[in-house]
Amino acid sequence: MKASVVDGYPQGNKMKILIEDADASQINALRRAIIADVPKMAIDKVMFTLGVNQDNNRGEIFESVNALPDEVIAHRLAMIPIPTCPENSIVAPNDCPNCMDMAEDDRGCPMCQVLYTLNVQGPSADSDEPYRVVRAGDLTNVSDPTFDISAEMQPIPITYLAQGQFLEFIAFATLGRGRDHAKWSAASAVTFQPRYEAELKKPKKASVLFDLDLKTSDGRAIDAKLFSNKKCNDVSTVLDLEKALHQVGHGTGRDTDFDEAIVLNKVDGSFVFSFETDGSLAPEAVFNSAIEELKSRFSDLGDDLGRAFA
Numbered sequence: 001m002k003a004s005v006v007d008g009y010p011q012g013n014k015m016k017i018l019i020e021d022a023d024a025s026q027i028n029a030l031r032r033a034i035i036a037d038v039p040k041m042a043i044d045k046v047m048f049t050l051g052v053n054q055d056n057n058r059g060e061i062f063e064s065v066n067a068l069p070d071e072v073i074a075h076r077l078a079m080i081p082i083p084t085c086p087e088n089s090i091v092a093p094n095d096c097p098n099c100m101d102m103a104e105d106d107r108g109c110p111m112c113q114v115l116y117t118l119n120v121q122g123p124s125a126d127s128d129e130p131y132r133v134v135r136a137g138d139l140t141n142v143s144d145p146t147f148d149i150s151a152e153m154q155p156i157p158i159t160y161l162a163q164g165q166f167l168e169f170i171a172f173a174t175l176g177r178g179r180d181h182a183k184w185s186a187a188s189a190v191t192f193q194p195r196y197e198a199e200l201k202k203p204k205k206a207s208v209l210f211d212l213d214l215k216t217s218d219g220r221a222i223d224a225k226l227f228s229n230k231k232c233n234d235v236s237t238v239l240d241l242e243k244a245l246h247q248v249g250h251g252t253g254r255d256t257d258f259d260e261a262i263v264l265n266k267v268d269g270s271f272v273f274s275f276e277t278d279g280s281l282a283p284e285a286v287f288n289s290a291i292e293e294l295k296s297r298f299s300d301l302g303d304d305l306g307r308a309f310a
């Protein structure tokens with residue numbers, strides 16, 4: 001199996017990888033490993049402060065009532081991407097040398113969890129603001145600064161607070177895997193498709209497509225210049241051509257004139273693999289981690305088989 005990043009990627013958290021010398025089942029194993037097996041940080045436990053607070057300066061009363069139930073806030077917190085560096089020394093609570101032998105409720109130490117606090121009050125009674133939005137950026141990280149919520153994720157809204165309301169909690173993030181809960185899934189839209197090469201068979205009839213003035217995703221005109229020796233095998237360009245061909249396909253009224261002037265030929269054993277991370281991990285790290293997960297699984301399987309047949 002050979003893997004290479006498609007030109008122009010990663011784009012932010014999006015990744016496209018060309019995989020050659022592989023079959024669909026191997027790529028699907030990789031897809032499943034990315035969804036379910038790559039470890040990632042997410043908020044797993046939240047302890048809310050309930051009650052009434054008095055603002056000492058003004059004597060104003062704030063109550064821990066909220067537009068959203070605590071469960072919904074906890075769910076929204078779980079979905080906030082927590083920076084996860086593979087080099088971080090954080091381990092999953094089940095693998096933590098301090099906690100692995102404890103009851104589940106007692107687990108949690110600096111080696112296996114990251115702490116965030118939040119304490120926000122709604123607008124004061126004489127304020128013109130009717131409400132205040134609580135955002136991911138209001139979370140204060142009290143552990144290693146590498147786990148600070150990234151600037152890109154800070155505007156994520158969590159809830160609204162009206163006058164006289166406050167929200168206070170401690171949240172614990174742990175390392176987990178997507179197979180246990182979707183909040184620990186490192187990437188979404190994990191897909192693959194066969195790789196195609198485009199062939200310009202009838203240059204004159206292809207003008208039905210070229211005259212539509214369509215553009216590729218990087219802004220080049222879709223015309224005969226995309227082909228050299230009547231072939232186009234650049235991965236991104238072929239994907240753009242594939243999309244453009246829908247404009248001259250069956251049901252468009254142009255298909256008779258176009259007459260399959262451009263055809264897509266499948267490249268055996270070659271796939272375009274794509275996914276987008278939630279921002280907790282870099283796309284390269286997700287891919288490498290999935291490969292490592294598969295490697296260790298198959299070497300374990302190999303050992304087991306070796307033992308079984310010994």
Ligand SMILES: [Zn+2]
Nearest residue numbers: 096099109112
């Ligand atoms: Zn621990």
